[in-house]
Amino acid sequence: MISPVKIWRNQKKVASLVGKTGKIVAFTLIRVPPADFSNQAPYPVAVIALDDGDKVIAQLVDWNESSLKTGQKVQTVIRKIFETGDGVIPYGIKVKPV
Amino acid sequence: MNVSVIGAATTKFGELWGVSPRTLAREATEGALADAGITKKHVQALFVANMLAGPLGNQQHLGPFFAEELSLNVPAFTIEGACASGGLAVHAAVASIRSGQYDTVVVLGVEKMTDHKPEDVATALMAAGSDEERLSGATFPGLYAMLARAHMEQFGTTGEELAAVAVKNHFHANLNEKAQFHTLLTIDQVMKSSKIADPLTLLECSPISDGASAVILSSKKKNVEIIASEVATDTLGVAQRKSLTQLAATQEAAKRAYQKAGVEPKDVDVVEVHDCFTIAEILAMEDLGFFKKGKAAAAIAIGETTLGKTKRFVVNPSGGLKGCGHPVGATGIKQIVEIVQQLRGVVGKRQVTGAKIGLAHNVGGSGATAVVHILKI
Numbered sequence: 001m002i003s004p005v006k007i008w009r010n011q012k013k014v015a016s017l018v019g020k021t022g023k024i025v026a027f028t029l030i031r032v033p034p035a036d037f038s039n040q041a042p043y044p045v046a047v048i049a050l051d052d053g054d055k056v057i058a059q060l061v062d063w064n065e066s067s068l069k070t071g072q073k074v075q076t077v078i079r080k081i082f083e084t085g086d087g088v089i090p091y092g093i094k095v096k097p098v
Numbered sequence: 099m100n101v102s103v104i105g106a107a108t109t110k111f112g113e114l115w116g117v118s119p120r121t122l123a124r125e126a127t128e129g130a131l132a133d134a135g136i137t138k139k140h141v142q143a144l145f146v147a148n149m150l151a152g153p154l155g156n157q158q159h160l161g162p163f164f165a166e167e168l169s170l171n172v173p174a175f176t177i178e179g180a181c182a183s184g185g186l187a188v189h190a191a192v193a194s195i196r197s198g199q200y201d202t203v204v205v206l207g208v209e210k211m212t213d214h215k216p217e218d219v220a221t222a223l224m225a226a227g228s229d230e231e232r233l234s235g236a237t238f239p240g241l242y243a244m245l246a247r248a249h250m251e252q253f254g255t256t257g258e259e260l261a262a263v264a265v266k267n268h269f270h271a272n273l274n275e276k277a278q279f280h281t282l283l284t285i286d287q288v289m290k291s292s293k294i295a296d297p298l299t300l301l302e303c304s305p306i307s308d309g310a311s312a313v314i315l316s317s318k319k320k321n322v323e324i325i326a327s328e329v330a331t332d333t334l335g336v337a338q339r340k341s342l343t344q345l346a347a348t349q350e351a352a353k354r355a356y357q358k359a360g361v362e363p364k365d366v367d368v369v370e371v372h373d374c375f376t377i378a379e380i381l382a383m384e385d386l387g388f389f390k391k392g393k394a395a396a397a398i399a400i401g402e403t404t405l406g407k408t409k410r411f412v413v414n415p416s417g418g419l420k421g422c423g424h425p426v427g428a429t430g431i432k433q434i435v436e437i438v439q440q441l442r443g444v445v446g447k448r449q450v451t452g453a454k455i456g457l458a459h460n461v462g463g464s465g466a467t468a469v470v471h472i473l474k475i
Contacts, residue, residue, distance in 0.1 A: 010229075025248070025342065026244035026245070026247050026248045026342050027244060027247065028236075028240045028243035028244050028247065028295045028296055028297075028298075029293075029295065029296040030235060030236065030237060030240045030295050031292075031293050031294060031295060031296075032216075032217075032220070032237065032239070032294050032295070033217075033220075033235055033237065034217065034220050034221045034224055034232075034235065034237060035215075035217040035218060035220070035221045036221070037235040038217065040235065043235060045234050045235055045236045045240050045244075046244075047244055047336065047337045047342065048337075055337045055338055056230060056337055057228075057230055057231055057234045057236060057335060057336065057337040058230075058234050059234050059235050070247075070251060081233050081235075082235075090233070092233050093233075094234075
C-alpha cells in the first residue's frame with residue numbers, strides 16, 4: 001500500500017504534469033504486470049518526450065493498435081493508477097493518444 | 099596496488115526449494131575458503147551483496163546475520179545496488195583492501211527468490227526503478243523491452259538477432275554444471291515463447307533464481323589479480339536518459355576501467371556481461387567497446403562470441419544471467435568466479451583456451467548502476 005501522505009505530497013507534481021502534450025519515443029505492451037496492476041494487463045507503457053522538453057514514462061490509455069507507434073502524439077491526463085481494494089486509491093498521470 | 103582473488107566458489111543456481119539462504123551462503127563461502135587454502139581465522143571482514151531479503155523475506159541487517167551463520171566474528175557490511183549488488187560489493191571490498199584497512203576479506207553474494215510468487219518478486223524488483231516507473235505499471239522486462247524497441251528502430255536489429263543471444267547463452271550454460279538450465283534452445287523456440295513485454299518473449303528474459311557465490315580477496319599477490327574495478331551511475335529512471343540505445347553508465351565505467359588497467363577491448367579473452375534480457379547483452383557488447391553501435395547483434399548471431407566458433411573472445415561462458423540463472427545479489431560475484439576460473443583454466447568443457455585477461459560487467463536496474471572489473475593472470 002502506498003502511504004496516503006506520500007500520495008498527498010505527490011499531488012503538486014501530478015498537477016504540474018496535467019494537460020501536457022508530447023509524443024511516444026519508445027513503448028512496450030506489458031503482459032505480465034506487477035501485482036497491483038494485474039487487473040489491467042495487457043497495457044502499453046511508453047517513454048514520452050513532452051513538447052516542453054521533459055521526458056516521462058507513463059501508461060497509455062484509450063489506445064488501439066494504430067496508436068501504438070513511435071511518434072504518436074499524446075496528452076497527459078489524470079487517471080486512477082490502480083485499485084487493489086486495500087487502502088487509498090492513488091491517482092496520477094497517464095497519457096492518451098490525440 | 100592490485101588486489102588478488104585467492105578463492106572463488108559458487109553454488110548451483112536454480113529453483114532450490116529445499117535450501118535456505120543460510121545453507122547457500124555457507125556452501126559458497128566454505129567453498130571459496132577451501133579454494134583459497136585459508137581458514138576462517140584469516141578473514142578480517144565480510145561484504146554481503148543482496149537485494150531482496152528485506153522486501154521478500156523481511157530480513158535485513160545481513161552483515162551480522164551471515165557473519166553469525168558463517169562463524170565469522172568480523173566487521174560485516176551489506177551492499178545493495180539492485181542487480182549490481184554483487185559487482186558493487188566486490189568494488190567496496192577492493193577499496194577496503196587498497197585503503198589498508200583489511201588484508202583478507204570475504205565477498206558473498208546471496209539471493210533467494212523462488213520462495214515467493216512471481217508477481218511479488220516482480221514488484222520487489224521494481225524497487226530498483228523510479229517512483230514514476232512504478233506508477234506507470236512498468237516492469238523490468240518492460241523497461242528493457244523499450245530499449246529493445248528503440249534499438250530495433252534505430253539500427254534495424256531483428257527479433258532473430260535478439261533470440262540468438264538466448265540460444266548462445268543456453269548453449270554455454272549446457273556446459274556448466276552449476277547453471278540453472280541445461281536445455282538447448284532454437285531461435286524459433288525463443289521467438290515463439292509467450293510474450294512478456296513486447297517485443298521480449300519469456301525465453302529472452304533471465305529467470306528468477308536462488309544461489310550464492312563467494313570470492314576471497316587479498317592484498318597478497320596471487321595468480322589472478324583485479325587490475326581495474328570501476329563503478330558509474332546514471333539516472334534512476336530510463337525515460338530521463340539522453341539515449342535509449344546505450345547505457346551511459348556502462349560506457350563510463352568501461353572507459354575508466356580500460357584506462358586504469360592499461361588494456362583495450364581487443365586484449366580481452368573472456369567476458370561475463372549482464373544479459374538480464376537479450377537486448378542487454380547487445381547493448382553491453384557495444385557500450386563496452388567490443389563492437390560499434392548497431393553492429394553487435396549481427397556479430398553475436400553469427401557466433402563471433404560463441405565458444406568453439408569465435409576466433410576472438412567468448413562472451414558469457416557461464417551461460418550468463420539467461421542460462422546460468424540470476425539470483426540478483428549473487429550474479430555480480432558469480433561473474434567474477436567464472437572469470438577467475440576461466441583464467442586459471444579449470445572449467446573443463448567450457449574453457450576458453452589460453453585466456454589471460456577477463457572482464458566482468460554487472461548492471462543495476464535499467465542501467466542506473468554499472469560495474470566493470472578487469473582481471474588478469
